[in-house]
Amino acid sequence: MTPFLALLTRDLRLSVREGGGAVLALGFFALVATLVPLGVGPDLNLLAKMGGGILWVGAALAALLSLDRLFQADYEDGSLDLIALSPLSLEGAAFAKIAAHWLSTGLPLTLLSPILSVFFGLSGSAVIALTMSLAIGTPAVSAVGAIGASLTLSLRRGGLILPLIVLPLLVPAVMFGAGMVLEAQTGLTNGAVGFLAAFSLAASLLSPFVAAQGVRLNLAG
């Protein structure tokens, strides 16, 4: 097995086992999707209008929950030092970790979203657009999140700072993701899918390099 695959499967295994947080993210997502309709009232027309945006915000926040474990847990128990010494470059390791985070968080959130969209009375085409947009956009959430996770990995209270530095950078994902749902609902072409795909690809390709730099700076001191 190549070092890349070894790290990927290890991270995946850790995420689904006890204390991994993959299931917690799903629970958090489902709770957001339950609380918002209870808060704003059961008007399905209003909820359908907001649904795309709310579910996107919920998914992004849920994906952030498990980010502090991406590097921090490995830093605390020393395995990050071993990963840094392995034949796999830190950039490659960061990419493997981002991929594992997406497979254990972004993908399940995407698959759960059609079920939760029932709460918001989304039409069939809107549900398809939402699922598609999450499939395209959640890799960007994992990738941008990994930058924040790498910069805060040695902080004791990194979990509090992480959302503050990651969420402003996720504005395009939420905006264009919800934009795809809006396009399906209104029928007005807005090109959101192109922007979302571009952002997601660029973030996934560039963030391993930034995250590896962040890990290096934290391990050096």
Next chain:
Amino acid sequence: MFDWLFRYANPARFMGLSGALLPWLWSAALLTLATALYLGFSAPPDYQQGRTVLILFIHVPAAIMATNVYACMVVASLFSLINRHILADVAARTAAPLGAIFTLLALITGSLWGKPMWGTWWVWDGRLTSTLVQFFLYLGYIALWNAIEDETRAARICAVLALVGAVNIPIIKFSVDWWATLHQGESIMSGNLAGPFLVPFLVMMLFYMLLFVCLWLTRIRTLILERRLRSLMGAA
């Protein structure tokens, strides 16, 4: 290439030069402020906006500084990462709160201007939204600095964040062209600002820049002195 610059990157030499320059810079800043206020208040009322056009003189320079200060931070962060110089670390760190205040000032004055002109305190327009994001980027940067105890490590890590956050600068700049919603387009460089408003604006812009340089230098000096004091206390 930057040899001439690094001669002043020596903290002792920097303290000498900045200490000699600061009184002059402060005097120049106060003088331009007085001139700008006089010119601004003697400018004629706009035929549509009346006296509210005066907000232009504090809003536009603040908004320009909101991005320019970030650009200063990015340059300092680059020097911090590449040359690992302590003065670059301190310069990047001290620019952030100043930039955050300029951004907040731009948001508040824009809101006060938006109410009479657009009929609303806030719209989710491209320029407004990207400026608000800019404010949060400053806050995140400051929070990260304060959370990391080791100053040298904090400087490097925050420098990476500053470089990542730089993607927002072109978004702010071109937001008025990409989403042509409510905020008006570029009108200074394109010569669409009439003379009676242009001159007070330019003087006020000069004041904002001088003010930033004065506050920045003062803050850098304070941090260098603080660091010196700490090492003295540690040695005693």
